[in-house]
Amino acid sequence: MKTFRILTASLAGLAIAGLAHAAGGAKHAYPPEGGWPFEGITGQYDQASVARGYQVYKQVCSSCHGMELLSYRNLGEKGGPFYDPSYPNANDNPYVRALAAENEILDPVPNEFGEFDFRPATPADRFRSPFPNDAAARAANGGALPPDLSVITKARHGGASYVYNLMLGYPDFDLYEDRIREENGETIYETIIDLTRFEKLGDYRPAHGPAYVVQPAGQFYNPYMPGDITANYEADPRHVPPGGFLAMGPQLPPGRVEYTDGIEATTKQMAYDVAQFLAWAGDPKLEARKQVGLATMIYLLILSILLWFSYKRIWRKVEH
Ligand code: HEC
Structure with a gap:
């Protein structure tokens, strides 16, 4: 009896979860055609794309979105888009200095009168925040x-693929x-979209309209x-397309x-570049990590082979 109850409860739970999934959710974010260059065990960023992505961030996104965990010097560090081996210390890299100086930031150190001034950023500064605080944003x-x-x-x-598809999904x-x-x-003024004409919905596109x-x-x-x-869909409520x-x-x-x-x-190109830039920003040490990882795997493989042969040798005269 008890098992039966548990079984019905879990079936009901599944049914509710199924319903919840049917209404709402989001369209699955697939990677761009050809995948991301930084995927797989040897994958690396396409640095030219990361550099273009920084340009998109700077010229478009940075008017609303901050990136407060990044400093300008990160752009010129090993694995970063503007790394130059002649400047192992990114703070000395003139290109990175110039990129930083394009941004006016509020100096966190007060001047001699105790006031805070604006000044061009240096590579050591954090990325400029578009708003002084969340309320202003x-x-x-x-x-x-x-x-x-x-x-x-x-x-x-969905990571980078989510950002990529979100940019292209409108x-x-x-x-x-x-x-x-x-x-x-x-009188009510509204913006409406007939989803029967929205081809990017793919299989979710309503067949009969207007929807x-x-x-x-x-x-x-x-x-x-x-x-x-x-709640905002004016067609068959049993087949609501995904999204929000x-x-x-x-x-x-x-x-x-x-x-x-x-x-x-x-x-597409801008979405690809900015998504790859954001992937780099969230995981700037990916390349170094993969190199160490691969070297470790090769080392372990050689070690296993050696261990196998020494085992064979040590036990060769013993019946076992
Ligand atoms: C005009 C201001 C503005 C600009 C420019 C802008 N965004 Fe946004 N973005 C917003 C706001 C506001 C939200 C929050 C939306 C919400 O939660 O309803 C947001 C949300 C997001 C989200 C999160 C969505 C989620 O899952 O919650 C991502 C990712 C994003 N923006 C990426 C970008 C990128 C990349 C660019 C540059 C190509 C950009 N945005 C440019 C205002 C902006």
Whole structure:
């Protein structure tokens, strides 16, 4: 009897979990075509891409997102995008110094009058924060807090692939429609998206339309954002497409930055580069770690072979 009860309870639990999954959730974030160069046991970052990603972060994301765990010198350290072997100490690297100096930061040390001044950053300084505190950041972003991006690829399921897909996941601009309607004598202006026309949804695209999702004011629909759009979905509630709303709109229209290495700044390219930059930021010692790891594996393999032969030799005259 007891086993039966436990069994029914767990089955019910599973059923509820199944339902919860059916409504909401997020679209699975696959890596870009060809995968990430830093995956696998010998994978390394594509440093040119990490360097372009820094440019995207600096010119686009850094107006809202800080990266307070990083210092400018990290960019010039071994494994970093601007590492130069002639400057083993990144603080001396003139390129890194110039990159740092592009940022005006509030000097953490007060001047002789006890006041805090702005000054150009040095390689030893932390990345400039766009806002003095969280309240100011929220006030500038309609109440939402842009998270610090230092370790965002570690903090989100899917890592770099999540960031990549989130950047690319927004509906194209021509899918957004404005709707004006009257409700209780009030005029309501809304942005709606017909998801039957949203091809990036793939298998989740509703077959019969129109299947509108209504965006709350200041929020944007993205199928990769974990959430539940059921309450804002004006079609079959049994087949609600995955995704949620977030307070950040599309950030990377084609040509948003201008790359200096001749690579075309398509939305995909910028998303790829910034995601790889953020992956590096969250795990800057990956390359060194993999090298040591591989050397250790080879060492252990040789040791095992030697141990096997010495075992054979020591026991060769003993019946066993
Ligand atoms: C205009 C300000 C602004 C800019 C520019 C901006 N973001 Fe955001 N971002 C936000 C806000 C606000 C949020 C919080 C959204 C929320 O929680 O609803 C956010 C959230 C995020 C998240 C977290 C989503 C999650 O899972 O919670 C990531 C990742 C992100 N942004 C990456 C980027 C990248 C990469 C760039 C540059 C290409 C960028 N953002 C540029 C405002 C901005």
